[in-house]
Amino acid sequence: MAEPSWQETIRVRLVERNAKQSAFASIIEQYRRLAQQTKLLKERNASLLKAVGSVRTNPSSSTVYIPGTTGSGEDNPVRAAYTASLESQISSLRDELASVYKTQGQNAQRLLAMNETLREKEELSRIDAENLRKARDDIAHLRRRVDQHSEIMTEKDRTAQVLHDEINTLQLELSQIEERNQILVKDNAKLLQRWLDDKQTQANKMNEANDFYEDMRSRHQAVVSWQGQGQSQSPSSSGVLAGSRPGNGVREGEGKTETTTAGQRSQPEMPQNQSPNG
Numbered sequence: 001m002a003e004p005s006w007q008e009t010i011r012v013r014l015v016e017r018n019a020k021q022s023a024f025a026s027i028i029e030q031y032r033r034l035a036q037q038t039k040l041l042k043e044r045n046a047s048l049l050k051a052v053g054s055v056r057t058n059p060s061s062s063t064v065y066i067p068g069t070t071g072s073g074e075d076n077p078v079r080a081a082y083t084a085s086l087e088s089q090i091s092s093l094r095d096e097l098a099s100v101y102k103t104q105g106q107n108a109q110r111l112l113a114m115n116e117t118l119r120e121k122e123e124l125s126r127i128d129a130e131n132l133r134k135a136r137d138d139i140a141h142l143r144r145r146v147d148q149h150s151e152i153m154t155e156k157d158r159t160a161q162v163l164h165d166e167i168n169t170l171q172l173e174l175s176q177i178e179e180r181n182q183i184l185v186k187d188n189a190k191l192l193q194r195w196l197d198d199k200q201t202q203a204n205k206m207n208e209a210n211d212f213y214e215d216m217r218s219r220h221q222a223v224v225s226w227q228g229q230g231q232s233q234s235p236s237s238s239g240v241l242a243g244s245r246p247g248n249g250v251r252e253g254e255g256k257t258e259t260t261t262a263g264q265r266s267q268p269e270m271p272q273n274q275s276p277n278g
Contacts, residue, residue, distance in 0.1 A: 036092065036096075040085075040088065040089055040092060043085065043088060044082075044089075047084055047085055048082070048085070
């Protein structure tokens with residue numbers, strides 16, 4: 001995975017500092033070697049000057065050493081100084097070679113460590129690259145899911161808007177139906193009250209008709225009883241009246257108009273089991 005920005009900034013700055021500091025490393029190394037050579041040459045010149053001075057003070061030993069010649073004497077101071085200078089150079093070169101070998105060994109160890117570190121870093125880089133690839137795949141998958149969810153939410157918003165409009169329409173229709181219900185309830189109450197009033201009126205009329213029927217019946221019975229009493233008192237007159245109409249084909253009691261004591265016509269006698277509604 002990618003490093004944080006601040007770590008990357010620190011790493012870049014460290015690399016820049018190392019690059020600046022190591023820019024003059026070769027020049028510094030050359031100056032160091034030059035200083036060592038200068039020191040050796042100074043020591044050699046000093047020993048040679050010392051040998052020359054000893055030759056001047058002792059003229060008997062002023063034999064010049066020529067390489068390749070023998071028998072020049074083992075105690076030649078120039079040769080001794082030159083040999084000492086060469087030995088010192090050899091010693092310094094040996095020390096330098098040992099230092100170089102030591103540095104080379106350290107560098108080899110550092111190279112192995114760096115190779116191991118590089119291998120580990122490459123493995124980490126490979127793992128990070130794999131994780132990055134998986135993360136990118138996950139991001140792409142999540143983006144697709146986000147797009148799908150966005151489409152679903154848009155569709156749900158549209159559906160919710162349609163349902164909201166339908167709910168508003170149904171609420172409006174419900175309010176209208178409730179208003180019609182209230183109007184119908186009021187009309188029903190009025191019709192019920194009118195029907196009750198009409199039934200009350202009919203009942204009152206029926207009661208009046210029943211009272212009138214009872215009154216007429218009682219009057220008719222009174223007239224009949226009165227006629228019966230009159231016939232019992234004058235049977236002879238009734239016989240004459242009965243014989244004066246022979247063969248007229250009219251039944252007794254038919255075509256007769258009965259009057260009450262008040263001179264009003266009585267209703268014809270109705271059967272006893274007849275209801276007041278006829």
